[in-house]
Amino acid sequence: MDNHNDLFLNQAFSKKPLGASSLILKNSFLKSATYEGMFDKGIPNQKLIDHHVALAKGGVGLTTISYGAVHADARTFENQMYINEVSLVPLKKLAEKVHNAGGKVSIQLTHCGFFSKNKKAKKIIAPSRLFNAYGFLSGMMFSEAMKEADMEQVTQDFVDSALSIKSIDFDAVEIHMGHGYLLSQFLSPLTNKRTDHYGGSIMNRSRFPLELVKRVIEAVGTDFPVLVKLNLDDGVRGGFSLEDCLYVSKRLESIGCAAIILSGGFTSKSPFYMMRGDIPLKGMIINASSWAEKITMSLFGPAIIKKYDFTPNFFLEKALKVRQAVSIDLVYLGGVDSTKGILKILDAGFNFIALARPLIHDPEFLNKIKEGRIVKSLCNRCNECIVEMDREGIRCVLSS
Template sequence: MFSDLKIKNLTFKNRIVLPPMALDIASEKGEVTAKLIEHYRIRSQGIGLIIVEHSYVSRNGKAHPCQLGIYDDELIKGLEHLAREIHREGTPVGIQISHAGGRALMSPCGPSGTLSKYLSRFGQKGPVKGSKKLSKESLRRIVNDFAQAARRAQLAGFDFVEIHGAHGYLLNQFYSPLTNLRRDEYGGTLEKRLRFPIEVIKAVRGAIGENMPIFYRLGADDRLAGGNSIEDSIIAARLLQNAGVDCLDLSGGICGYLKNGPEGFFAYMGKAIKPVLDIPVMVTGGIKTGIKANEIIADHSADLVGVGRTLLQDSEWVSKQWLKMKSNQSLIEEKDYMISV
């Protein structure tokens, strides 16, 4: 996990990632705050890369009251300050961009008029009332919103951008058969359900050029009967790679991110999907120890490992793992020396 990795022209000094986690500590307008900058700054030391939490690409795509925003050029200055403070520690940083769709605070919308009962909205079970079925014209506007958000990320100095296609947000809603009930070119078969996410990817690529890496967080397993499975996502992963994704960040759970489970509970996704791709794969999932993170890399389940809540609790976790590894290496070398003598 302490080996380097190169994606396009960007080199990461190790494979440990601070993944995107919604903090809800921006201003009500989505502006960067001092508290948010300090959160990322103290977790920048020693880590391979940081992905700043999901930032809404349009005003009606907001999921949380104090969610970070990237929907307007006026927000670029604050985002630039955030990226600069992280870069001071020598750490590459990207930002995740998203649209909440049927989980939006205001004017919820999605692929279908009323979303499936499986999609929760801030923990509430049942259909999302008042969810509007998106017209093709609205889809084109949202595609452009993603492209403009990526342009702002580039102008603010971020090294890469991650498109959020998991955890029950809009792009995940299109990909999942549980929430996409359309009968036009955007629904039905797996390829049609991926049409809208792929349009977003291509528009983002057009906005930022060929050199800036694009990550994509894929909801690879809905973990519910009738939803997307790993077998579906093996096919989807290849389509996303062909569309221009440079790194696939695997997660799951159409009702939102899972907070409980055995350490490395999403590693099975990488084990199945990584062999069919030519691009790096990232997994997260309750990783608490350097031993587990290293194991996931060593057995080729992933190229990058996201360590989230553990780093929330201990901002010095990376440096502690480095010291443990160096200490263990010294003991091994000392043992080998004694045997040779």
């Protein structure tokens, strides 16, 4: 490795502040929020604690717990975790253990919107009245269009959840504005059909999500980082676009967001746009929650779930457009699995790198990269780890 590469790799594993806060991460690497499935009736279990502690020991600067629903009705299904007095107890223990392991910890706060089959939800809300294909076979066919009172309540749920997470010694929160969940549903023309000042132009479609993020930042204070996960695009014609992303990124910078995690895809329309590689359809059919779902997946799965081939750093070209437009800290996500890939991303001016599958395959991936023991992940992008989420918890079938 030449001196230029040595310099960048050394910088990658050096301490770095997150945004304008006093939070110092031990390096430039984040564990991307990836649904773990390590819960007992929605309550984090010891597996979840062990999972994130292993990531901290393995060299991750900031590890992120996925999908912390901000309300019981914000869950995609009824056994998912939401932020409440009961779940905060093991989460506080998790934060303590991660800190003892030398890492920092965040949690992704989100609301499912219409993407729900949670039969315990009092109502399913979204920007507009929408057909809910995900919950259709559970008898939950349509969402209700949100009123301004609903928006105020959801905003307060995010604020309360962020304050609760701060109170148990987490280091940051991530607000999920991507992947087709509620805030992403507002941003996307595919799902936001409103004719008021919350629909139409990107200025209007982003109004509620940006107001919500601003309220959270004001509530937790500038020294508690609020990151936002945002789509580069939805990966679907007529959806949230790269041009939209540039507008929202500039606005997030102006309201004091600590960093933007750039991602892509819409769970109900282009789920593998954000992951790439094989589609583990057989396991997905086995895991389906009803015979109706199993039959539907068997008959139509191959036709409706589009495959995207994996290539290293697959979002880089689009992410560079955002890098050129804003000064805010940017977290690159998408196909980084080697020393070469890491160097390319850092050389392009990104502040942080988020990883998922290389760390699921081997929690020691970053330590091994740093020490020169490996130069590339052995993850083969089979995506069977997705199937394992709905079994006993996410794991790599190759390394287990």
